[in-house]
Amino acid sequence: MAARAGYSEFRQDEIYMMGLLHDVGKIGVPNEIINKPSTLTDEEFAKIKEHPGMGAKILSNIKEDPELTIAAHYHHERFDGRGYPDGLSGFDIPEAARIIAVADSYDAMSSNRSYRKSLSKEEIIAELTKGKGTQFDPKFADIMISIMKEDEERKQKEDGNV
Template identity: 50%
Template sequence: EELHLAAVQVMAASVDESATHEPQHAESVARLASSIAASMKMDEEDIHRIRVAGLLHDVGLVGIPEEIINKRGSLTAEEWRRIKEHPEVSEAILKHISSLESFLPVVRHHHEHYDGAGYPDGLSGNNIPKGARIIAVADAFQAMTADRPYRKAMTVGQALTELQLGAGTQFDPDVVAAFIAVLQPSQAKAS
């Protein structure tokens, strides 16, 4: 089990190094997602599954040219189509590893929106796997609070406001509330 997790961490780190916008992105998403899952009182097996899926959620970015991922301006329609394929590419890569089969739905659906406007399948609400709804919040927060080639990082407060504005449309409102409780435990108790 430890060797399995170590191999997954190496795979995630290599994707972050070669294909993404920031080092340690996958590790940060995995850590935040597992904290959210724990705060939602999920069992240890589910927390572990969400952590591993968080490490692997962007593995499909390896097939997208770096000039698209790191583009400073707006993406063309074709470039955006390529970016939107990465959850399916991730699933296609990982499905060949039988021990990762249970992680595939979470990896595939981490860009679905609570209102059904996401991708790749347009799932909504509880039809989106809970782990994917959790990773969506962790991934969005991590992306918003990191510098990108096309914009500066938001502050934690700005990112939390964006998550709250997206609760019920892009994000599961229960997951957003759990995430805020993780980041701001004293404020969550007061409200």
């Protein structure tokens, strides 16, 4: 997505590293909560909501790249302001975190989880479309949707279905 958005290779690498490390704060959340197959209690969800702050604190110790804290801290903010931990909205959310939010959601939807099976590409596109302007920055949701559609077209051509 960062390449498609026109970022330099250096910035793409930074955002890639942020993506790898954005959930490091989950190390402080018990596995029973992370892997719970049913709905979380209010207390369990409160514990989950601590992971962005924990992750930012852990990553703040890497003095060579202070921006690593951005994605960890802000990746659960929502474009409409209903996210956490700070309730930021729109362009007040750092752009790198808005990219990571879409990528993280794609990863969650396309992976099997303890509480549900992975979604189909069509279902993921529908969820990204539904979340544009509310959960996601529309620009980055559109980029992810375009990437997914192009990937599907490429696979069909390789398989001789187009």
